[in-house]
Amino acid sequence: MPQLDISTFTPQIIWLIITFGVLYLLMAKLALPRIGSILEQRQNRIEDNLAMAQNLKRESEVDAESYETAIFEAREQARTSTQLAIKEMSEESQRRQSELNDRLVSEVKSAEERIAQAKKKAMSNIGEMAEDIVLDAAESLIGIAPSKDSIKNAVSAKLREHPEG
Amino acid sequence: MAEAHNPLDQFVIQAWVPIKIGDFDASFTNSSAFMLLSVICATALMVLAVRPRAGVPGRWQLLAELSYQFIAKMVADNIGKEGRSYFPLIFSIFIFVLFGNLLGMIPYSFTFTSHIAVTLTMALLIFIMVTLIAFFKHGMKFFSFFLPEGVPIILAPLMIAIEVISYFTRPFSLSVRLFANMMAGHTLLKVIGGFVVPLGIFGFVPVAGLVAVMGLEFLIAFLQAYIFTILTCIYINDAIHLH
Numbered sequence: 200m201p202q203l204d205i206s207t208f209t210p211q212i213i214w215l216i217i218t219f220g221v222l223y224l225l226m227a228k229l230a231l232p233r234i235g236s237i238l239e240q241r242q243n244r245i246e247d248n249l250a251m252a253q254n255l256k257r258e259s260e261v262d263a264e265s266y267e268t269a270i271f272e273a274r275e276q277a278r279t280s281t282q283l284a285i286k287e288m289s290e291e292s293q294r295r296q297s298e299l300n301d302r303l304v305s306e307v308k309s310a311e312e313r314i315a316q317a318k319k320k321a322m323s324n325i326g327e328m329a330e331d332i333v334l335d336a337a338e339s340l341i342g343i344a345p346s347k348d349s350i351k352n353a354v355s356a357k358l359r360e361h362p363e364g
Numbered sequence: 365m366a367e368a369h370n371p372l373d374q375f376v377i378q379a380w381v382p383i384k385i386g387d388f389d390a391s392f393t394n395s396s397a398f399m400l401l402s403v404i405c406a407t408a409l410m411v412l413a414v415r416p417r418a419g420v421p422g423r424w425q426l427l428a429e430l431s432y433q434f435i436a437k438m439v440a441d442n443i444g445k446e447g448r449s450y451f452p453l454i455f456s457i458f459i460f461v462l463f464g465n466l467l468g469m470i471p472y473s474f475t476f477t478s479h480i481a482v483t484l485t486m487a488l489l490i491f492i493m494v495t496l497i498a499f500f501k502h503g504m505k506f507f508s509f510f511l512p513e514g515v516p517i518i519l520a521p522l523m524i525a526i527e528v529i530s531y532f533t534r535p536f537s538l539s540v541r542l543f544a545n546m547m548a549g550h551t552l553l554k555v556i557g558g559f560v561v562p563l564g565i566f567g568f569v570p571v572a573g574l575v576a577v578m579g580l581e582f583l584i585a586f587l588q589a590y591i592f593t594i595l596t597c598i599y600i601n602d603a604i605h606l607h
Contacts, residue, residue: 200372202547207377208481209389214396215482222403222460227452230410234432237417244419
């Protein structure tokens with residue numbers, strides 16, 4: 200078996216130590232720190248990006264929340280102002296209606312008063328008018344002009360029988 | 365052709381450039397060449413492939429990063445925070461053994477991990493390092509490692525004997541596992557390969573077998589590098605945390 204040939208041991212061991220030593224130095228001083236730094240950079244970049252994404256997400260959540268509250272507040276405000284307007288308008292219309300009512304009532308009242316006055320006036324005039332008519336009628340019918348006093352007495356007597364005409 | 369029939373010929377060390385340092389033979393051999401190639405490949409992968417320093421890695425950079433993370437996770441899982449300072453060593457062991465095993469899969473190449481001299485040297489260096497770490501960390505308390513807690517005092521002599529033996533067999537089990545696996549696989553491939561031409565038209569049967577064993581060997585090449593590395597991690601962990 201060539202593996203047990205002792206004479207080949209020293210060159211193998213010497214070259215093993217030389218080559219492995221060189222490899223160790225190359226790996227320890229050059230290759231591994233470089234790869235380590237590349238991996239670390241990448242890890243940092245990934246973590247940074249993830250953190251940034253997290254922040255943006257949080258910000259957008261905050262924005263969405265404030266938007267939500269703004270919408271809610273606006274809706275609430277709209278509702279209260281609508282209710283207020285409806286209330287005001289109904290009060291106004293009630294007020295106007297009552298005003299109109301009062302005015303109509305007072306107008307009716309004054310109209311009634313005026314009618315009553317007119318009626319009174321008409322009633323007071325009716326005696327004189329009747330006296331004139333009686334005088335004219337007596338003159339033209341019988342040719343005699345009765346005295347004013349007798350006519351007045353007769354008319355007022357008649358009017359007393361039918362006070363309402 | 366006669367020498368090609370011996371399945372063990374592939375493991376022969378050939379001195380390409382004879383070098384003598386004092387009394388030591390330090391010849392540049394086929395084994396040395398593949399060690400050097402392994403270092404070059406590992407360096408190319410781990411240094412050149414990550415040269416773009418891309419935020420989004422390409423294929424080669426991804427391969428280098430995955431190797432890094434694979435071993436970093438292994439160290440973190442098996443040793444913990446204290447393992448960080450041993451990470452370059454453990455990574456170098458992994459990548460060196462892995463490339464040694466994988467380069468050996470190329471036909472007509474040489475597998476330096478199939479030699480006990482190489483694997484035992486690595487295992488002994490790891491063993492010595494681990495023992496030194498344990499001594500520096502724990503001083504004389506290190507010897508409590510050989511007597512697990514809660515063992516009845518009557519069993520203590522037996523337990524200590526078992527623990528000491530198992531501790532000192534570590535470098536041998538570690539090295540023999542790797543060397544034997546690599547050697548057995550390559551020998552098997554060569555033996556099956558030897559049947560192809562003599563069987564003539566039925567040669568496709570061993571070829572199919574070769575394809576299957578080749579697949580298995582790639583798995584073993586990776587698996588043995590993994591086992592060698594994770595055992596190193598476990599030994600270092602034992603040295604740092606004792607039991």
